[in-house]
Amino acid sequence: MNGKSLFINTNLELRLPETEFAQTLFQIVENQREYLGKWLPWVEKTTCEKDSLEFLKSSILFNNGGQKLTTFIFHKKKLVGSVAFVKIDKVNHAAEIGYWLSEDMQGKGIMAQSCERLIKYGFEKMKLHRIEINIAPENLKSLAIPQKLGFHHEGTIRESLFFNHKFHDGEKFSLLKREWIKT
Numbered sequence: 001m002n003g004k005s006l007f008i009n010t011n012l013e014l015r016l017p018e019t020e021f022a023q024t025l026f027q028i029v030e031n032q033r034e035y036l037g038k039w040l041p042w043v044e045k046t047t048c049e050k051d052s053l054e055f056l057k058s059s060i061l062f063n064n065g066g067q068k069l070t071t072f073i074f075h076k077k078k079l080v081g082s083v084a085f086v087k088i089d090k091v092n093h094a095a096e097i098g099y100w101l102s103e104d105m106q107g108k109g110i111m112a113q114s115c116e117r118l119i120k121y122g123f124e125k126m127k128l129h130r131i132e133i134n135i136a137p138e139n140l141k142s143l144a145i146p147q148k149l150g151f152h153h154e155g156t157i158r159e160s161l162f163f164n165h166k167f168h169d170g171e172k173f174s175l176l177k178r179e180w181i182k183t
């Protein structure tokens, strides 16, 4: 990403990680453990601000190395979530997308718009051919996102997700560049 952000509209932008985000990031995790921890394995491992800081530092390194692309969602200049290519497979021009949004910001279409923006960047600038996501079948709010964005359901990947001390099936969705409707 050139520069520090991808604009979506006057209220919404995706920003690259900065160590200065650590305090805000940790506060969101700390205040929303039950809601976020239900689906995201890293929440229980984040126990102090230093953990968030270390996450930001490693995200910067992975972004610079091209192994991942982590961005943070800012709504009216406030950090409210994250959308990322959590794995990038350069050989096969493929990436896996992941996301979370602060509980109080749900229901406004923020995640769908943020995913659309990162997907556009992935197909246009990173020359991706395929973007995928693997979601637990019980996570209905998350399942709605690939469905809304025109992803194809490829099948159930058995016990491929580990969170809350258990293995869960994953519903695999993908979008190919040729299927993508430019936004």
Ligand SMILES: CC(C)(COP(=O)(O)OP(=O)(O)OC[C@H]1O[C@@H](n2cnc3c(N)ncnc32)[C@H](O)[C@@H]1OP(=O)(O)O)[C@@H](O)C(=O)NCCC(=O)NCCS
Pocket (backbone or CB within 6 Å): 035, 036, 039, 040, 099, 100, 101, 102, 105, 106, 107, 108, 109, 110, 111, 112, 113, 134, 135, 136, 139, 141, 142, 145
């Ligand atoms: C998954 C998650 C990001 C979904 O958030 P969300 O707010 O439901 O998603 P969106 O931002 O796309 O918003 C969609 C909602 O906004 C509504 N909406 C309002 N204005 C909208 C607009 N302009 N465009 C699209 N949707 C809009 C939609 O109707 C929908 O509401 P509904 O769920 O009541 O039908 C969120 O629940 C979350 O972070 N969960 C915890 C972490 C998690 O599960 N991560 C994914 C792991 S695989």
